[in-house]
Amino acid sequence: MSRTDEVVDSIKRMILDGALRPGDRLPIERDLAESLGVSRGSLREGVSALSILGIVSTRQGDGTYVTNLDASELLAPMGFVVDFHGQGDARHIHSVRRLLEVEAARLAATRINHEALAQAGELLDEAALIVGQSPQDHERLIEIDIAFHRIIAVHSDNPVLVGLIEAFAGRTVRGRLWRSLHEAGADRRTHDEHVAIWRALAARDPERARTRMANHLMGVEESLDRLPECGPVRRPSPAPADGPAVGSNELVSHRP
Template identity: 70%
Template sequence: MSRTDQVVDGIKRMILDRELGPGDRLPVEKELAETLGVSRGSLREGVRALSILGIVDTRQGDGTYVTNLDPGRLLAPMGFVVDLQGDGSARPFHAVRRLLETEAAGLAAARITPEALADARDVLDQVDEILGHAPVDHDRFIETDIAFHRIVAAHTGNPVLTALIESLASRTVRERLWRGLHEEGAEQRTHGEHEAIWRALVAGDADRARIRMANHLLGVEESLPGVPDDAPDDTP
């Protein structure tokens, strides 16, 4: 194990053992380096690595603090991993997204607020406007797609599920998906599917919300480049 890894593991262990908690300041550099048995240079490298992972935050002239350890922040690096994948690797990631968002729709049906439903309605009305102009503004369309799915995911009552969905459905992923969709009327079909999801959420019908979301994302998945029409259906 390298000295940097030793620092990373040591500080993570301190957090797991509750010696440090969210918002706590790390011991001064000299003291922490001695505790972990490393040099100050190795300590700084380890702290930089933990900062990238969203575990600590270094404030100039003030010290280094444990972050709030919010799942969204800690899982954010996974989104970069998804973004790095080529088009040929899109389907496995999208399949996981489909499973997660299908369950998210069911959970949201029981938890989504009237205010959030109104926000989702506003998003869908924006799509009506976008589709009313030719050619379709795909940048705006992608923005509304992200906004609609984000509203659903945010009302699952499960911050880890919300963070996982966010990391699997970044703008880069959305743009890659739409580059591969050459079917006539794909935007209108997607909008109609979003409308069906919204109606299920308004009705508070969890089963119908799951079915509508699964149908929507399975259709996207089957449209991905390189996915044969007779590919095995692994819908849950």
């Protein structure tokens, strides 16, 4: 193990043992290097690595501090792995995303508050207007898609799950997906599926929310199979969907 790795592991251990807590300032460089038995150069390299990982942050002229250790920020570096492996065959990435978001929808159905439901409904109202326009503002649809799914993730009340979803379903992944699929009418289908998910959440029905989210994201995966870069995949005949799709003009009048 290199001296830099020793610094990284030692400071992580100090955090795990409670010697350093979120927001704490690290000891001055000279004292910390001496206590860890490393040179200042090795210490700086280790602190730099920890900074990239989101574990510490250096404030010019003020020292180095432990971050708030937010799960989403700590998991953010995983986003590069997702972006890298999502180029070309993205099905593996989206299958993991489906597992995560289906559970988030199930949890959110009993935990989401009225304010968040209203916010999600307003996003869908805006999406309905955009979908009905020509040309459509696909960049705004991507933003709405991200915001809608983020509301659901956040209200799972599981910060680790939120961080994983952020990594596996970030803007780069969604942007590539929308650009690949919108010509086939995925924008209208996606909107209708979002409305069905919203209604399940509003009904406080965990199993229905889980099923609607699963249907929505399974449709994404099946659409990916039809893209030229992914190639055809032999699949059995699809099972019947979980009820009829919600009509595109029913969003406002059919809200609970």
